[in-house]
Amino acid sequence: MNIAVCVKHIPDPNLPPEMDGDTLKREGVQGVLDPGDEFGVEAALQLKEQHGGEVTLVSMGPAQAMEAIRRGLSMGADKGVLVSDDSLKGSDALVTAKVLAETIKKQGEFDLIITAVESTDGYTGTMAATLAEFLGLPQVTFVKKIEGSNGAIKVDRQTADGYHVVESSLPALISVTAGVNEPRYASFKGIMAAKKKPVEELSLSDLGLSGDDVAVKQSIAQMAPAEERKAGEVIEDDGTGAAKIADFLKEAKVI
Amino acid sequence: MAKVWVYAERDGQGNVDPAALEILTKAKSLGGDVEAVILGAGATDAAKELGQYGATTVHASDDAVYDDYLVLPHVQALASLCEQHSPDAILFAMNYDSRDIAGRLSARLGSTLMSNAMDIEGTETAKTAIFGGAQIVDVKLEGSPKLVLFRPKSFEAKAAGGEATVASVEVEIPEDAKKSKIVERHEEAASGPKLEDAPVVISGGRGLQEPDNFKLLDDLASAIGGAAVGATRAVVDAGWVPYAMQVGQTGKTVKPGVYIAVGISGATQHVVGMKGAKKIIAINKDEEAPIFQLADLGIVGDALKVVPQLIEEIKTRKG
Numbered sequence: 254m255n256i257a258v259c260v261k262h263i264p265d266p267n268l269p270p271e272m273d274g275d276t277l278k279r280e281g282v283q284g285v286l287d288p289g290d291e292f293g294v295e296a297a298l299q300l301k302e303q304h305g306g307e308v309t310l311v312s313m314g315p316a317q318a319m320e321a322i323r324r325g326l327s328m329g330a331d332k333g334v335l336v337s338d339d340s341l342k343g344s345d346a347l348v349t350a351k352v353l354a355e356t357i358k359k360q361g362e363f364d365l366i367i368t369a370v371e372s373t374d375g376y377t378g379t380m381a382a383t384l385a386e387f388l389g390l391p392q393v394t395f396v397k398k399i400e401g402s403n404g405a406i407k408v409d410r411q412t413a414d415g416y417h418v419v420e421s422s423l424p425a426l427i428s429v430t431a432g433v434n435e436p437r438y439a440s441f442k443g444i445m446a447a448k449k450k451p452v453e454e455l456s457l458s459d460l461g462l463s464g465d466d467v468a469v470k471q472s473i474a475q476m477a478p479a480e481e482r483k484a485g486e487v488i489e490d491d492g493t494g495a496a497k498i499a500d501f502l503k504e505a506k507v508i
Numbered sequence: 509m510a511k512v513w514v515y516a517e518r519d520g521q522g523n524v525d526p527a528a529l530e531i532l533t534k535a536k537s538l539g540g541d542v543e544a545v546i547l548g549a550g551a552t553d554a555a556k557e558l559g560q561y562g563a564t565t566v567h568a569s570d571d572a573v574y575d576d577y578l579v580l581p582h583v584q585a586l587a588s589l590c591e592q593h594s595p596d597a598i599l600f601a602m603n604y605d606s607r608d609i610a611g612r613l614s615a616r617l618g619s620t621l622m623s624n625a626m627d628i629e630g631t632e633t634a635k636t637a638i639f640g641g642a643q644i645v646d647v648k649l650e651g652s653p654k655l656v657l658f659r660p661k662s663f664e665a666k667a668a669g670g671e672a673t674v675a676s677v678e679v680e681i682p683e684d685a686k687k688s689k690i691v692e693r694h695e696e697a698a699s700g701p702k703l704e705d706a707p708v709v710i711s712g713g714r715g716l717q718e719p720d721n722f723k724l725l726d727d728l729a730s731a732i733g734g735a736a737v738g739a740t741r742a743v744v745d746a747g748w749v750p751y752a753m754q755v756g757q758t759g760k761t762v763k764p765g766v767y768i769a770v771g772i773s774g775a776t777q778h779v780v781g782m783k784g785a786k787k788i789i790a791i792n793k794d795e796e797a798p799i800f801q802l803a804d805l806g807i808v809g810d811a812l813k814v815v816p817q818l819i820e821e822i823k824t825r826k827g
Binding site for chain 2: 266270279320329345346347349350370371373376377378379380381382383384385387389392393394395407411412413414415416417418419421422426430432448450453470471472473474475476478479484485486487488489490494495497498499501502503505507508
């Protein structure tokens with residue numbers, strides 16, 4: 254089973270975000286492989302172990318995004334491809350999906366494309382479906398369990414009240430939730446091996462796309478800090494914390 | 509005059525998604541022509557309710573193809589309706605199927621899609637919050653139709669008592685659109701009051717240390733009475749509690765009178781689902797936890813000590 258996994262390099266989510274004009278600053282800040290993407294890489298590696306094939310990591314981002322690909326390679330993926338282009342700075346989900354679709358098509362035939370449900374930094378949560386549409390593939394999002402066989406997959410898809418079992422023909426695209434598996438750690442051997450694995454670097458023109466094709470139509474009219482909640486009282490529990498909460502609940506007429 | 513459409517999803521029981529009624533109410537207030545689209549068995553019957561909330565025309569199909577297969581038939585139907593009627597905007601609730609439908613439509617129609625919206629002005633700009641609600645951004649919408657996904661509970665639903673004309677959706681669904689089939693449906697029954705409706709919500713996170721300690725929150729909920737228990741994505745992903753209890757970006761959006769966050773750090777993922785609460789109480793060991801920046805009352809302490817004391821305290825006061 255040949256699988257492409259879309260991975261994103263994001264500013265470290267444990268640090269406060271920095272802005273670069275209207276967009277999130279992505280260059281020159283400490284970054285990581287989006288923690289949500291580790292589950293997709295792990296899912297792909299498990300399917301490869303069961304069915305054979307190859308795992309290709311696909312990413313779009315600044316040159317620094319190579320770190321995210323290397324991290325996925327050190328977990329065990331076979332190769333990577335990174336699309337970097339100045340004109341892609343500040344891309345929205347529609348443009349990102351278009352570029353990733355062209356990149357995936359250029360890499361050859363895949364049985365399965367895997368993404369995260371949403372990125373940890375932008376969390377628009379629509380890129381997977383948009384990408385599937387550009388690729389002309391069926392998609393199953395919010396997958397929390399995967400069974401693959403020849404030519405088809407059977408998955409559990411999370412719903413508001415439980416889950417559905419969905420069967421889909423292959424090729425298909427799935428987005429996986431964080432509950433789908435336990436991502437493996439990269440071993441020292443894996444990290445060393447990753448340095449020798451092939452990574453292709455592409456620009457927009459390599460994909461046959463122009464600046465017009467990737468122009469972002471959505472624009473920010475205005476940005477302002479949200480009205481902050483009034484600073485509350487934070488107290489160290491000295492044994493009276495529970496009583497303070499009870500007072501608060503009484504005042505709120507809850508008890 | 510702008511023609512605004514609202515796509516109405518239905519829940520597992522076939523009821524109209526409450527968020528669709530909220531969005532219809534908002535759409536009506538924009539003053540244009542408001543129409544709705546609803547697909548799947550029972551859709552025509554649901555049209556009446558959509559009319560009461562502001563839709564003048566409801567495009568409906570009772571075809572079970574929309575219940576049996578994931579999103580491709582819905583995208584086909586909407587794309588075809590757009591071709592016939594050219595709406596200026598289609599508004600969706602940010603639910604499981606809707607985000608996929610809107611995402612695919614965005615590619616098919618070349619329209620931009622605005623995710624996580626919390627408000628809209630005319631059909632030109634929509635508002636969203638970024639960085640866990642720290643910044644409010646007005647985004648200029650482009651394309652035709654404009655596509656917007658709203659977070660549930662962004663507006664209050666108000667029935668105005670109108671009546672809708674039903675327009676039957678006659679769209680040929682090709683075999684190609686029947687590639688992802690739902691073969692089984694499982695519901696994880698949640699006990700107690702519904703998270704979305706409860707006046708008090710108590711949620712637990714990793715700080716509870718182990719799944720068994722969630723029982724403490726159930727006990728606190730019964731001590732208070734009428735409270736619902738929720739959870740963070742981290743503990744749902746870890747399998748401690750069912751997904752139906754998840755509050756956050758993926759999961760439920762709640763706006764209770766009082767929200768009690770127990771052992772929750774306050775990750776963006778979680779905060780976007782609960783920051784609309786009127787009052788927030790947080791209990792966490794780590795005084796640096798971001799949840800304290802939102803809390804009206806923050807207790808820096810061990811939840812496993814504070815919660816049992818609180819249960820006793822409430823019982824004593826209630827006599």
